[in-house]
Amino acid sequence: MTKVAQNLTADPAPGRRLPAHEVIYRQLRGLVLFGDLAPGQAVTIQGLTDQTGAGMTPVREAIRRLTAEGALEFQGNRRVCVPFLTADHVSELILARQWLDPHLALRATERASPEDLDHLEELDAALDTAITRGDLRGYLESNYRFHKRLYDLAAAPILADMADGLWLRFGPSLRVVCGRMGTQNLPDKHKELMAAMRARDAEGAARAIREDVIQGMEQVRQSLDDPEV
Amino acid sequence: MTKVAQNLTADPAPGRRLPAHEVIYRQLRGLVLFGDLAPGQAVTIQGLTDQTGAGMTPVREAIRRLTAEGALEFQGNRRVCVPFLTADHVSELILARQWLDPHLALRATERASPEDLDHLEELDAALDTAITRGDLRGYLESNYRFHKRLYDLAAAPILADMADGLWLRFGPSLRVVCGRMGTQNLPDKHKELMAAMRARDAEGAARAIREDVIQGMEQVRQSLDDPEV
DNA sequence: TGCCCCAGAATATGATCAAATTAATCCCTG
DNA sequence: CAGGGATTAATTTGATCATATTCTGGGGCA
The missing domain is CATH 1.20.120.530 (GntR ligand-binding domain-like)
Structure with missing residues (x-):
């Protein structure tokens, strides 16, 4: 019997150290969810690496996840930003x-x-x-x-x-x-x-x-x- | 006026060469969508790098995206697999x-x-x-x-x-x-x-x-x- | 106005480190 | 002496980073 962990954001093992990409993801998610990032604002990889001190790989993964969830928007030309809502x-x-x-x-x-x-x-x-x-x-x-x-x-x-x-x-x-x-x-x-x-x-x-x-x-x-x- | 490209899978510019992570994403998405991967089957980064010839960063991003969409399941212990459906x-x-x-x-x-x-x-x-x-x-x-x-x-x-x-x-x-x-x-x-x-x-x-x-x-x-x- | 070059940002790779599963070994018990 | 369980070694896989490469957008120049 496999225990199905449907929700990604659920801690698999609470005591375990969270991977960097997970930490970045949660931070960034909070920023979007609570409007710390304004609609239209650009979200750059380098900006986040500088801001969080993490490498670019974890940052990339966090951005991809949020983009897949519709929290961020891929602008075609490799740019990502917070979407405007019509x-x-x-x-x-x-x-x-x-x-x-x-x-x-x-x-x-x-x-x-x-x-x-x-x-x-x-x-x-x-x-x-x-x-x-x-x-x-x-x-x-x-x-x-x-x-x-x-x-x-x-x-x-x-x-x-x-x-x-x-x-x-x-x-x-x-x-x-x-x-x-x-x-x-x-x-x-x-x-x-x-x-x-x-x-x-x-x-x-x-x-x-x-x-x-x-x-x-x-x-x-x-x-x-x-x-x- | 910004053109809203809601769907990630839409080609932004048809003539442009697609980035590797996008290619991997589409391949893998097809494999899941049409059942080429059986429920429970493990999806490993290294397996995909070997299989596709790409580096691990694009593969990683593709997997994260699919996981965020619910196509793949994060197993807690850093493993990812195709989810069983109850x-x-x-x-x-x-x-x-x-x-x-x-x-x-x-x-x-x-x-x-x-x-x-x-x-x-x-x-x-x-x-x-x-x-x-x-x-x-x-x-x-x-x-x-x-x-x-x-x-x-x-x-x-x-x-x-x-x-x-x-x-x-x-x-x-x-x-x-x-x-x-x-x-x-x-x-x-x-x-x-x-x-x-x-x-x-x-x-x-x-x-x-x-x-x-x-x-x-x-x-x-x-x-x-x-x-x- | 249009073209070209450059700075900056994103993409992609391979190396390195850490974690986890698997395999192998060993010890203990019956 | 054989079997079972558990500890440890080895291998596989994931995570992260530093770096090289490619691409986009904008500013300068004709």
Whole structure:
């Protein structure tokens, strides 16, 4: 019997020293996911070797991985940059998340233990803290962690991978949008979601997360339409 | 205005010489997609350098890319192999394709030009030829090409990427399943699909492709349940 | 404006080091 | 004395780096 480790980012052996290419990958992934790199910004191999002190081979591998995931974009002429998102792209992302997220939330509700729910609520509390503090970066991280945890609870590794991958695509643009309007007016439906999960109301949980997704993503779409960076 | 090249596998400049890592990537991708590598088979860097004559850096990058796409699996101990598919995994793939494929077919129907439809029918004819010839490999390639073309016609690069990526996950197992029962009894709903697309019946096209997907994928699931390799 | 050259960046190689699997050996027990 | 398990040696494979080569893009010059 083989233990299937679907998720690449899962530590195979927690105590083991991580290879450099894995470390670079995670760093760079975080930079994209939380919008530290702006859309359009170039990502160069040499820049990363200088910045991280690593050799170019690990850096190359990290960039290839992110590019394959859609987090970075290959520009044809050997250049790589953070992709711009058009309104059409956001529409696709909305469609995809509108299907994936509720489905995963539904499964998560059926499977989550009370401890799992407690943990989710902790993550949501951290999110609220970040909002009241006006900590944008903290908000983005907490929000991602909350949803990521929900994906993992669904026990559907392939679908979870798909949903997770979408975050990399709108991360940079989300940061731009949120940066424009501060952290105060960032409503979510997490409380409704948690209530439904506690009540084992899987359908209700799916509905709550669907509204959460639409609410958040529509803001991104509208924001991209108007000023057009 | 930046031209967004969403798909990595698209030639940026057709005349240009492709870099080695891109060549290796495509070769290896084909091997996975069409089941030339069996589930569980190890994919080693050195093996590929010997086999292709390329250096290890391009090989490494190709493997990382495929791993990020879920075509290969990282085994924790720095080893990489072709993943085994469990019945649960297939269930996830069925769910995902059951949503993605009809949606893309619907959009493709709305957008396809008559020439596009002609081209699709050519691809389908090649598929039939492969079946009557008993050419398994040819069948798998033609079938993929048909569906891939359908994805591209939908003009939804992100969703198309997602759907395309799923093929890499069930490619090896599909080959095993089809290999067991020959090419004769491989029914599909492509004729119904084409008829609906010609009639601009988007809903009908979506229905046809949905049945096609279910029919094909259910065979894989059942086949995985019974003999358990 | 168009061409040519150059700086800089990416691609690709082979060497070197480290880790892991495999093979072989040895010791201990029955 | 034979078999089994485990430790260790050998080999294979992965990870990283330094370096050479190729290509792209831009600036200078006609």
